[in-house]
Amino acid sequence: MRRFHHHPRADIASSVRAGSSGNRRRFVGVLGWNFGDRYLGPLNGVLFMDVVPSTAFVVSAPTGVIPAGMQAVGASPTAPALVFDNLYLRRVAQRTAAAAAAKAATEKPAVAATEGKTSPVAASR
Structure with missing residues (x-):
């Protein structure tokens, strides 16, 4: 009777297959992250990333994990x-958008209501 011996190449092949599956999961995860970041926008995307550590505390609390004193202080x-910070950045973004809209409104050429042509005053600018 013949015995089959452990062949190291079989382990390598199985780890490569498992690794490619992991890479696909990572790829899909990055695509999902990019879609979510585009959907949320930069301000909310940054806020979400910054909230992750605090969320980890909240999520781990029901499982019985108690943060150390310095972790809670931090x-x-x-x-x-x-x-x-998020409220401040939103306020700055609103002011910037309002200033850009005001600047664009003052730079538009005045259109005469009856003729539909540019007025001489606006054309001379």
Whole structure:
């Protein structure tokens, strides 16, 4: 009776197959992340990434994981800082958009309502 011996190439082949499956999962994960970031926008995408550590505390609490004292001290100012930073960045973005809209409105040529042509005043600018 013949015995089959362990062949190292079989392990390599199975690990390559498992690795390619993992790579596909990573690829799909990155595509999903990019889609979500595009959907959320830059401000909310950054906020989401910054909230991940705080969310880890909240999610791990029901499982019985208790954060160490210094972890709690470090995480406690994070949530308010993220909220205030996000509100500030939104306000800056609104001001920038309003300033750009005002600038674009003043640079548009005036169109005469009756003729549909550019007025001489706007054309001389």
